[in-house]
Amino acid sequence: MIIACSVDSYFAELAGVLMKSVAINGGVPGAELIILGDRLTRRDRVDLAGAASPLSIHIMDLDEECRHRVAGLPTSLNWPRAIYGRMLLPDLLNGRSGRLLYLDSDMVVQHSLAELETLELEKLPLAAVPGPHRHLDRDPSIGYFESGTLLIDLEEWRRRDIGTAAIDWLSRNRSARMPDQDALNMAVGRDYVKLPKKWNLSPRTKDGASLAEIAEAHIVHFVGTKPHRRSCTTRGREIYLAVRAQTPWKDTPLMSDTSEEIRKRKHQIGRALSRLGRLGRRARQEQR
Numbered sequence: 001m002i003i004a005c006s007v008d009s010y011f012a013e014l015a016g017v018l019m020k021s022v023a024i025n026g027g028v029p030g031a032e033l034i035i036l037g038d039r040l041t042r043r044d045r046v047d048l049a050g051a052a053s054p055l056s057i058h059i060m061d062l063d064e065e066c067r068h069r070v071a072g073l074p075t076s077l078n079w080p081r082a083i084y085g086r087m088l089l090p091d092l093l094n095g096r097s098g099r100l101l102y103l104d105s106d107m108v109v110q111h112s113l114a115e116l117e118t119l120e121l122e123k124l125p126l127a128a129v130p131g132p133h134r135h136l137d138r139d140p141s142i143g144y145f146e147s148g149t150l151l152i153d154l155e156e157w158r159r160r161d162i163g164t165a166a167i168d169w170l171s172r173n174r175s176a177r178m179p180d181q182d183a184l185n186m187a188v189g190r191d192y193v194k195l196p197k198k199w200n201l202s203p204r205t206k207d208g209a210s211l212a213e214i215a216e217a218h219i220v221h222f223v224g225t226k227p228h229r230r231s232c233t234t235r236g237r238e239i240y241l242a243v244r245a246q247t248p249w250k251d252t253p254l255m256s257d258t259s260e261e262i263r264k265r266k267h268q269i270g271r272a273l274s275r276l277g278r279l280g281r282r283a284r285q286e287q288r
């Protein structure tokens with residue numbers, strides 16, 4: 001089984017901790033670990049390379065062609081371009097068959113993933129955990145899954161060209177509430193295997209999980225404030241910190257509110273500059 005996630009530099013630590021948790025708790029010594037990176041720094045690469053020891057991580061880059069494919073899709077501070085890696089990976093792994101376990105970087109594996117290596121996928125493109133959001137404008141009986149854990153049948157996904165269908169839908173529906181997740185749900189419809197909650201469990205109090213459920217969850221998902229921020233108070237955060245202490249990030253200070261504020265400002269400036277660039281191009285065209 002291939003296990004992959006997709007991150008930019010900001011989420012590199014989370015990806016490293018996730019992969020470490022796969023190595024120590026995943027019970028899948030034969031797994032192949034892949035990180036699809038969007039402009040990772042040299043430092044990120046060095047840290048990630050050692051993060052999953054004794055397993056090794058292969059880093060792939062979100063190249064020009066990938067960027068072109070997702071160029072029309074919406075992004076924000078919380079939804080960077082890297083989230084679309086899950087739509088691209090099955091095509092990037094063209095020629096490979098079998099299954100890909102795609103995981104959000106803000107997850108930690110606590111117990112064995114071995115069950116997912118043999119779980120029956122019933123000739124469907126993926127398996128995922130059903131979620132509560134039913135805001136899509138379609139027959140509610142179709143249901144809705146969360147995109148944090150995706151157990152993908154690579155050949156079935158490519159046969160149905162799920163990646164293209166999701167990208168096309170989202171480029172026509174740029175104001176979707178949950179961009180990658182809504183798009184995948186539209187592309188897949190009813191055709192997925194429903195996984196139990198233990199494969200994608202949010203420990204947040206408002207998501208209603210009990211402490212016993214959190215302890216038993218095979219994969220916990222830190223939706224909301226990310227656990228590498230100093231200000232994170234999410235329940236179960238110690239699960240993240242315990243694994244982090246075994247990674248190259250163990251002596252790195254947690255992300256302060258100041259650096260988070262700087263990130264936000266940089267993002268706003270980036271947006272403003274690209275808006276100015278567009279206006280400038282339009283003005284020049286009008287002068288012609």
Ligand SMILES: [Mn+2]
Binds near residue numbers: 106222
């Ligand atoms: Mn997530």
